Amino acid sequence: MTAAEDALGSFAEALVREVDEARDDPSNPLPSSEGVFTRLVLEQLEEAGHLEGAFDLHQEGRVGRSTFRISGYAMDEEAGSLTLFATHYMGTLPPARVPLSELTRTAERAVTYVTACLGGLADRIEPSNTEASDLARRVAELGQRMDRLRVVVLTDGIASSLLPAEMDAGERRVELDLYDLVRLHRVLGEGQTRADIDVDLVALGGTRIPCLPVAAGAGQYEAFLATFPGEVLSRIYDRYGTRLLELNVRAFLGLSGRKSVNAELRRTLVEQPTMFLAFNNGIVATADEVRLERDGGATFLVGLRGLQVVNGGQTTASLHRARRKDGVSLTDVEVPVKIIKVTAGDLEEMVASISRAANRQNAVQQADFSANDPFHREVETLANNTWLESGRGRWFYERARGSYLAAEQKAAFRAGEQRAFREQTPKSRRLGKLDLARYLAAWDGFPWRVAFGGQKNFQAYMQRRKDAMAPPPDATWFRRLIALAILYRTTERIVRSLKFPAYGANIVAYLIAALGERTGGRIDFDLVWRQQRLSPQMEALITAWAPEIDKALRASVGARNPTEWFKKEECWSGLRTNLPLLVDPLPPELVGSVETTTRASEGPGALGAADYDRIEECMRVPAAEWVATAEAGQRKGVLHYKLAGICMTLAGYAAGGWARRPSVKQAKHGLEALAKVKDAGLVAGE
Template sequence: MADDAAMDFLQDLVSEVEESVSAVEPFTVNIFTAMILERLEEAGHFDETFPVYQTGHYKDRRGRNVAYRIDGYAYDEERGRLDLFTTLYSGDRDAARIPAAEVTKALERALRFASACVDGLAASLEPANTDASDLARLIEAEAERLTAVRVVLLSDGTMGNITPPVEWKGKPLKFEAYDITRLFRVLGKGETREDIAVDLVALAGRGLQCLHVPAQNDDYDAYLSVLPGKVLSQVYERYGVRLLELNVRAFLGLQGRKSVNAELRETIVKKPTMFLAYNNGIVATVDDLEVGQGAYGLEIRSLRGLQIVNGGQTTASLHRAGRKDSDLEHVSVPVKIIKVGGADLSEMVSAISRAANRQNTVQLADFSANDPFHQQVEVLANTTWLSDGKGRWFYERARGAYLAAEHKAAYRKSDETTFRQQTPKHRRLSKLDVARYLSAWSGLPDKVCLGGQKNFQYFMQRLKDEPLPPPDQPWFRRLIAIAVLYRAAEKKIRSMKFPAYGAQIAAYLVAGLSHRSGGRIDFEGIWSRQTITTEMEQLIADWAPQIDTILRESAGQKNPSEWFKKPDCWKTVRDRLPSFVDPLPQEFSYAENGTAGEMMGSGEARSVVDYERIARCMEVTGATWLEVAERGQKAGIIHYRVASICRTLAGYAVGGWEKKPTVKQAKPALEALSAVDRAGLVNLGSQLARVGEEAEA
């Protein structure tokens, strides 16, 4: 690894690991694993990864005492695929080559863990409620349904090729290595479309017959062909959303009669031979392709820089159907391949997307870093300075942007010092971070638990369905305040050393704080301090064990990590959240003044009673609030302005309380509720047992 940039990447990575060592996590191998998994997930290589360090011995079926070890895992329930991560980290700065024997040993140890799980390892793991024990139970329960197992080696060294076993307990086995060379290519300089190379002869057993349409100018060449559905699915399996880098779209799903892709699935499953006739196919661009004369004429043998610019839904639908319903043996897909010559690639892709026949009218989430929302956030990060005027946050809109900016600053010592003082690593913010923090604060911790990439998809889809006003500086300060709170919660929870599910506890705790407070907190105060108060830290410490208990009890006999991803889990937790108690931390006891006071202002400080009123309002159904407004105003019991507040709360209730009552709304609304109840105009039943208390107050 002689490349200077690659060596710089290694130095920076080792330094970052060493800087992250603390009393909470003293082991560099665990820090390296967590860091790399998070960034590979951000790069779109994996979904829902979890660092889990577990090592030990067990007696195999031959009575031998054998060692096992894993450092993390990912389980795709839909595909039935299990990924086991194992790490070889030395902390050396010379990219030492790892002997093949050591690589093989790491691979075998990870496979032994899976074998031990099938043989009942979970029963012997102590304590019984850790991430490792839950994973062991998951593997034991799902072993028969697994479609494939993949062992992934993470390392700061370099390695050569290795030939692993082809199967594990009758399941196809794959082995992937992310050594420092590949990590640099993916996370350092960033993989580009040029890294996507498709050998069609190897995949299909032959080249693809094609019709060449020569260009009338130097802008492009076109090739028309038919791609076997199985081959397209395999290519998508290998490269995933990176195939859609220039036109990334969220997969809308195949389930349900109303799904925009339901007809695709119907054709794939019931009439596979008709797919070519019914489907418009895909349009793709390539940087280069190899063509030659075959037995039946001109054929395409390989593609480089493949990008699907129209037909992402078709591609994803085929891949999913191939996993769940069909072997795709009789599915053929029409394809138009554009080899871009002198034309501007981005302009051509945009034109193709506009002109191509749209198969549905649903707006799809665009993950691209070029999305206007992300561009606006980047501008705000670059122009919004901290209260001291000396520092700011760095928004990494494009993968590797922070590293590139750091290297650019390093050309001059003074610039390097300034960059690190203004934007230290702990103030780096990625797109996945933004999606995680805002989703949790919006009451969607179940989506956060889906993992970085999937949560990001949902986040972007919500932006398309419910566009936000253009982000401004107050919005950005609010975002950073939530980020500071979320990271403080994560840090505190890590220090408490829960045996499992620290990340999930953090997501649900932050969502719980937002729900209990009505989504309002002293954002400006947190922004100004860039930290939370000791009282707030203590509140997090008090809540964390309670959230952990509620999560575990709500899971019952279900697999916890899968249960935490369900909306019903959040509903259960939301109904059992701990209550606020006096004295409130400064973050919650701040005063508000008018609409601007939604962030901070002067006036009467909030109290526990205020938050209890908000909670009581959210115990009432939307139908009841509407009934209170209509009957109370008609009978002259409540003022028309109060009736308007009740109607507003009815709308909040219908929206699942994503928007929450303000302090100024809650008090008159509850008084109105009490008044119509006393008048016998509305039968509350058991909806709000403490309404009488509010009336007396």
Template sequence: MAEDRDLKKFASDLHSEIADRALGDAEGGDFTENAFVDVVTEQLADIGMIENPITCHFTGKVGTGNVRVSGHAIPDDGERIDLIVAIFRGTGSLATISSADVTRLAGQGARALLAASRQVHLELERASDRFAMMERISELLAAGTKQARVIVITDGSCSVRSLDPATVAGVDVSFEIYDIRRLMRTMRSGQTREVIDIDLAKLGMPPIPCVEMPPGAEPYETYLAIFSGDTLYELYETYGPRILEFNVRAFLQATGKVNRGIRDTIRDRPGYFMAYNNGISVTADEVRTDFVGSVTVITGFRGMQIVNGGQTTASIHRARKRDRLDLSRVHVPAKITRLPPESVEEMVPQISRYANTQNVIQEADFSSNEPFHIAVERLSKDVWVPGERTRWFYERSRGQYQTALNIEGTTEARARAFRERTPPSNRISKTDLARFLNSWSRLPHVVSGGIQKNFIAYMRRMRESRGAKWEPDEGFYRDAIAQAILFLAVQRIVRREGFPAYRINITTYLVAYLSHRTSGRLRLDMIWQHQSLSNGLETLLRTWSHAIDTQIQSSAAGRNVTEWAKKEACWNALRQLDLPIDGDLPEEWGSDAKSLSADESEASQDDHASSAACMRLSAEQWFAIHLWGIRTGHLAKWQSGIAHTLSSYAGNGWERPPTAKQARHGVRILEIAAEQGFEGELPDTNT
């Protein structure tokens, strides 16, 4: 069968991608199973099924029962805990996973809630990812979180599609199963839909009256209808997120202004819900209808998906399930479109884009086809690295690298040639790129917030600073690849140093600190030219990595370190560090650093130290010095002006660092302030 051939090909391609992801030296390569979890959870996050996924393998016991999880994902509001359980065979061929194994391992995942409720983290090494994960789950349970999902992912094939809900440690637990067949649907199309057949009568729901669009030449059919609040509740209660899997983003939770309004309307003025709500947009493979008298009614759906209105649906469900609100007077307008299979991928994003006006979807949600990403992809094909033997591959959409390999690698020799000129290690995705660039832009707290949030934050910043239609040039591309090389090199260093926890946080904070200490003037062109870091820079970063780790953990002051790393306060505390530079400056530090004389090298270090000292102050601190200088006369007018300028630089996150001359004057201003009794906090300038 064609589907079986596709499935075998997908399994083989997925295995290749996981092997590429797991590539690393003997000291630092990822476990293959971890790479599998990374690949799958990133995709689930990309389509909004989970938020903030973190891969972390943990096994243990609670009483006589085993516990096993491969990671977790927790929305920002902490109202749900998602536990990831991987069943990974890693053969690249189709293995069968028994229903008994799926059930057993799903139960072991759910038992992690019981372990967390008993504070198992107190028995774990504090400086470990396992401790951070179990501590975070324990905190959420103590705070009253009552919803959880266990998401089983496997590269094998299994017949079980769902498991009965359970209650563990006082938490309502539901289960999602992603076997190789469902993963293929998810990862090939960017959509995770499982075809659901809904018979309203069998679910105890009445048929839905509707008005059918007059027939025409268009290849789709549309119906206008009104769903009762109870009907929407029952559909979501029965099928959960599976009917929202074509939705372009995750449910934003009732903490958002719009969702709070939905809840408040249901509570205070349920009869006005129909008037106030924009309604939902539904697609289906099949819409089954009948007649009650002369009225057309919908009796069932096949392949139903709510592509717009996921927040309305989930808010209605929560209003009844959690807040115990009455839905009898709540009604929701609905537009239902039956789509032919060949039109699904084209039309669903457009329906979602044009229908959604209630919560404005940022263009980042549809950004694969934006001019920026198209231009970067084009540059990756046109620009070869020095020596013209290899190039980088920008994967604007998931699976492009494997597709290109399949097209060009029709023989073993051609496939080998493709990999030689476009190595798997040179493949970067759009979310990878955002991580690299935001780290260099000194936003490690944003990067620590998760792949999707960081990507959206990067796209928003880029649009605000450059405009939505801006296209990068070759200079931008080379600098971006240099930042990629830097980030990946730091990532390898952090792995080799054997840090047991917080590796991604150490990596992004170390890159940001380097950018901060060099005032953003590191020779990215030199990194591009060599396609690597110098030994001197690698040695310095290796030394600094331990101080960065210590600072992140100590500044957390007993708080959950993973959550603390997402706070700007963590970055503000860390950038105050004045880490030493022993010996000569690395050659990337500035122009011709290797050829500097001893005196020139010392002067260059002094300039960087002065810049770092200035950048340790906030905008408020520099402005206070500016006002103090004017009021007391202890600063010359031009010195007060420099303090004001540095305040504005700090207010913009030091995107524009001080010049060497400004930095030297800034240090002198700080010395005068200290000598003349300025009452504010000042950094130590004796660097």
């Protein structure tokens, strides 16, 4: 057996073991191995950047004489795009080969699902299954506006041959994609995502692209200059999306660019498409392999493998948006492209240098040019060096997809080391970048961002962190992160056990945000870290709140589309004014008083529900009212200067969107000041 076959076999064993463990979890609402496999793979592919906004949802039935079957979906209604996932799971070891005919049949059943939706499937689904009926209704509404239909087949088998790039279904063209065990191992096990980007320029554009080879740069790279049709660039982005931008520092940080730049690009595309070549700086890209054809004295590009847009990601995305969402014709658009093939040295170092040189005109920090963001490197270091209170275990931060499996396989060379690794860092204590962003976003009051899915929420979180100029993480920050991970995962387990008919992930995110809001961002994170679990009282509180959050979310929907409504900030704005109440006695996690924002103790004494009510009441007061209270109260001699100072401090907190929460004492004294000024009959500005 070769080393590659051995690695593939180890990956298959780990995958089957993970599926079996999750299936046997009594709190798991997915009793089938296929359902568990689908959820795991979709989550991990999204973290690897191959998918965006993907959700697992099993549906099967008949339409006429045909059978339909899907395992999940991703939808962009604005772009008229629908992706359906179809799973063929076997769970066999060693992994078996899957005939192409079986994979094709799996894809065809997913295509039949669209026909079923257009034929009124939503009306035939059980009323309690609101998520399934919601999707069927959305697909039917999309109907003729569906500009793109894609079917992605997922399997733990080894494909005997690849699926065709597309198939015809009546008058509809369907794009096909396949993730078999070999590709899943390459993407999730080895973490090599660029290798999957293999662009056939002739197939996309119908013709070869003339190019000018440039003399090699001191043997370190080869360069090629070309002009790409805008339509071809748009189609490349259509197929590979943000995976083209893995090495683009702006895409990695989730930067969308300045609105004025985007507006100018769109204006040129609409009003002067033939001038795009003259007005636009073009694109700088790297490729692991450049395929050429020579005809006479001319050289043509015919294919690129491992393509990455290093500079010009905004241009590429704007072309795609203009064609897909704005209906702009790109027939007359040409884009200058410089392609670099690194032949010696480090690709990532070359990319950093190219980015730094190309972006000098923009306010981008030097740290942004690291392909491996310093923030995530620091979190990884903290995970490696922060041991549990027992000293016998730690958490594993999977900064790069596949690093956990790689570490496990490295330890497998010696039985004792493998046993120690699994005991110290079990899968239950593994978390990745998307997990981190999900936990922190929900707790910080952005549950609507979480509803967008892993990748989009991650990008938004990184942007908020950059905008806030957040300090580097330290050990206290890391322990708080792990406490939030325990809180979030426990809430997920409880919500699953309650078997809500739909939208469980949204209930979890909004429940966590509700806890953060009601407690003013306070919980005894140190206690959760020490215990590595929640108290029975805290679990009981979550169990009691979950149905209330579910009810409030459903009530807020009205006639709107639930899936899209939960992605709106207005959804959270309305919900946060009608949250469940805290009732004494409080759980141990809330009785203690930890100042999470300043890391300072409030002092001795237990907190009660009334304390949290005062904090929440305080946070409903706008900044202007705090300022007016301080000024009027001190001018009339109603407030002591210390109380006026507390009001001004609270005004600052309010102006900052309550990113920093008031302490119990600040809330108590602040509300007293408001009452004194009100009782004195003072009016702001008198």
